[in-house]
Amino acid sequence: MSASHEKPVFKNGMVRWVDDRLPVVTVMYNAIGPGHPTPKNLSYWWNFGSLAGLMLGLQIITGIVLAMHYNPSAAEAFNSVEHIMRDVNFGWFLRYAHANGASMFFIVVYIHIFRGLYYGSYKSPRELLWMLGVVILLCMMATAFMGYVLPWGQMSFWGAKVITGLFGAIPLVGEPLQIWLLGGFAPDNASLNRFFSLHFLLPFVIAAVIILHIWALHIPGSSNPTGVEVKSESDTVPFHPYYTAKDGFGLGVFLILYCLMLFFLPNALGHPDNYIPANPMSTPAHIVPEWYFWPFYAILRAFTADFFFIPAKLMGVLAMFSAILVWFFLPWLDNSPVRSGNYRPLFRKFFWFGLLPCVLVLGYCGGAPAEEPFVMISQIATAYYFLHFLVILPIVSSVEKPEPLPYSITESVLGSDDKATLASGN
Amino acid sequence: MADSAIGSGHADIGTRRDFLELVAWSSAAVGAGCLALPLIDSMNPSADVLALSSTEVDISGIDEGMAITVTWRGSPVFVRHRTGAEIEEAEGVDMGALRDPQTDESRVIDPKWLVVSGVCTHLGCVPVGNKPSENRGEFGGWFCPCHGSQFDTSGRIRKGPAPTNLPVPEYAFTSETSIKIG
Numbered sequence: 001m002s003a004s005h006e007k008p009v010f011k012n013g014m015v016r017w018v019d020d021r022l023p024v025v026t027v028m029y030n031a032i033g034p035g036h037p038t039p040k041n042l043s044y045w046w047n048f049g050s051l052a053g054l055m056l057g058l059q060i061i062t063g064i065v066l067a068m069h070y071n072p073s074a075a076e077a078f079n080s081v082e083h084i085m086r087d088v089n090f091g092w093f094l095r096y097a098h099a100n101g102a103s104m105f106f107i108v109v110y111i112h113i114f115r116g117l118y119y120g121s122y123k124s125p126r127e128l129l130w131m132l133g134v135v136i137l138l139c140m141m142a143t144a145f146m147g148y149v150l151p152w153g154q155m156s157f158w159g160a161k162v163i164t165g166l167f168g169a170i171p172l173v174g175e176p177l178q179i180w181l182l183g184g185f186a187p188d189n190a191s192l193n194r195f196f197s198l199h200f201l202l203p204f205v206i207a208a209v210i211i212l213h214i215w216a217l218h219i220p221g222s223s224n225p226t227g228v229e230v231k232s233e234s235d236t237v238p239f240h241p242y243y244t245a246k247d248g249f250g251l252g253v254f255l256i257l258y259c260l261m262l263f264f265l266p267n268a269l270g271h272p273d274n275y276i277p278a279n280p281m282s283t284p285a286h287i288v289p290e291w292y293f294w295p296f297y298a299i300l301r302a303f304t305a306d307f308f309f310i311p312a313k314l315m316g317v318l319a320m321f322s323a324i325l326v327w328f329f330l331p332w333l334d335n336s337p338v339r340s341g342n343y344r345p346l347f348r349k350f351f352w353f354g355l356l357p358c359v360l361v362l363g364y365c366g367g368a369p370a371e372e373p374f375v376m377i378s379q380i381a382t383a384y385y386f387l388h389f390l391v392i393l394p395i396v397s398s399v400e401k402p403e404p405l406p407y408s409i410t411e412s413v414l415g416s417d418d419k420a421t422l423a424s425g426n
Numbered sequence: 427m428a429d430s431a432i433g434s435g436h437a438d439i440g441t442r443r444d445f446l447e448l449v450a451w452s453s454a455a456v457g458a459g460c461l462a463l464p465l466i467d468s469m470n471p472s473a474d475v476l477a478l479s480s481t482e483v484d485i486s487g488i489d490e491g492m493a494i495t496v497t498w499r500g501s502p503v504f505v506r507h508r509t510g511a512e513i514e515e516a517e518g519v520d521m522g523a524l525r526d527p528q529t530d531e532s533r534v535i536d537p538k539w540l541v542v543s544g545v546c547t548h549l550g551c552v553p554v555g556n557k558p559s560e561n562r563g564e565f566g567g568w569f570c571p572c573h574g575s576q577f578d579t580s581g582r583i584r585k586g587p588a589p590t591n592l593p594v595p596e597y598a599f600t601s602e603t604s605i606k607i608g
Contacts, residue, residue: 183472185500281552283571283572313589
């Protein structure tokens with residue numbers, strides 16, 4: 001149920017004057033204010049959307065200031081990052097906040113996606129909302145990858161080389177495409193400059209897609225842990241002050257964890273090799289991307305033999321991209337009418353004991369060296385990953401007998417709902 | 427309207443307004459294409475990057491059994507002075523045993539000198555093995571430390587994930603002791 005779009009009356013004359021001419025205040029009132037009725041049973045799993053929005057804001061702010069001190073030339077980039085760390089007032093703080101901010105952003109977004117997967121948030125009528133979220137994730141990945149290249153350390157350089165090399169695996173157009181992407185035959189000044197330009201641009205693209213994401217969210221409104229849609233106003237509370245307060249509390253807890261990383265473990269998630277200036281003539285022994293790419297990197301490396309007529313390398317590239325693209329089809333792969341995993345006994349088992357361990361194992365293998373037993377474990381986990389989405393989920397959703405759903409959100413919260421009693425009398 | 431009266435006489439070929447609309451949109455599309463071309467092409471390698479596309483290498487100082495790395499187009503190229511045993515080994519390989527079958531003859535100008543790209547065809551790392559003291563893998567050529575690809579003394583892939591042989595760049599001997607790559 002969407003907001004009861006009555007135009008609010010504002011007490012302040014100035015606000016009223018502005019709002020009559022440009023109704024921004026009304027829009028905010030209905031989007032994140034008292035005018036937005038929200039299911040009253042949202043758990044803390046529902047905190048992570050607003051946290052993700054906050055992280056984007058923080059990344060943009062710290063990023064803009066860092067860009068004022070950074071020099072995107074192959075000769076000076078590494079030095080300018082050291083200049084930020086040593087000479088610029090609070091430069092160390094800004095850089096650590098930005099680098100760890102990226103990790104925190106991914107943690108929050110992965111939990112947000114995890115919640116969507118478990119509670120079936122991708123199901124009708126929220127398919128487009130979900131797909132826009134996948135677009136945001138893809139943009140985030142591109143942004144994070146290009147941002148990691150900017151310090152122009154060894155991992156930056158070789159990461160850029162490996163990732164643009166993925167495009168080189170495409171038949172026929174691969175090599176010219178790779179040269180075009182890099183603006184040269186290897187990562188150099190041209191590549192660094194364009195990555196900087198795009199790294200600056202993409203967060204604003206993400207912001208625009210987030211507006212569409214929230215717009216699409218406000219058509220049906222938030223889902224909730226029961227997956228039962230809002231039936232009456234008694235199932236809801238106004239977003240403000242209830243969820244602004246709940247989000248605010250979650251924000252406080254989150255910022256404590258972020259500050260722990262930032263002030264006490266600022267390099268824990270980084271790689272020491274990236275403090276060695278880029279050297280095109282020497283490869284680090286063990287090239288790894290940042291932790292948030294590990295599961296996908298494991299899938300990329302899982303393909304070691306040619307697959308019919310497709311070379312192993314191309315197969316790895318296709319599989320890696322498919323691992324995310326398959327999410328676009330999720331609303332149609334899982335066609336169970338029941339949304340929430342709470343009422344789906346079989347789905348729940350495959351989720352907790354299949355998909356979740358599978359992704360964690362992939363993540364571990366992606367960070368490990370490319371040797372046995374990790375290669376074989378990645379292959380098994382990759383196979384399960386695709387089986388889960390393409391085979392298990394469609395079968396489970398058609399053979400499973402879901403547990404009984406509550407009549408309404410109110411019934412699940414209070415144990416009874418007057419309207420439910422009336423309804424069952426019919 | 428006068429226009430529609432004229433137009434109705436040629437209903438099958440459209441009105442003057444349809445034609446103007448078609449012309450306007452087509453010109454806009456051509457214009458957008460003309461603008462896109464420089465934007466896209468500007469991202470290709472620039473003239474100064476292309477100007478560095480050939481490299482002259484003095485090979486007089488490379489002892490038998492040794493190899494050096496030179497920079498060509500921003501990437502490493504290996505120049506290896508092969509020993510007699512290495513040449514024999516490279517020439518004697520059964521083509522059926524190769525993932526990317528190429529004879530050794532087709533990969534060299536002078537069998538004593540092997541010139542190959544120093545970029546692993548898997549994911550672009552630089553293999554090790556230029557010095558005899560480094561790990562050259564089971565086939566005596568190069569070993570890629572990233573994902574374990576192994577190359578033989580002709581730079582051909584023998585084991586590991588790399589799909590193809592180390593490519594041989596275009597090069598020519600400019601004298602007994604120097605080559606020009608590119």
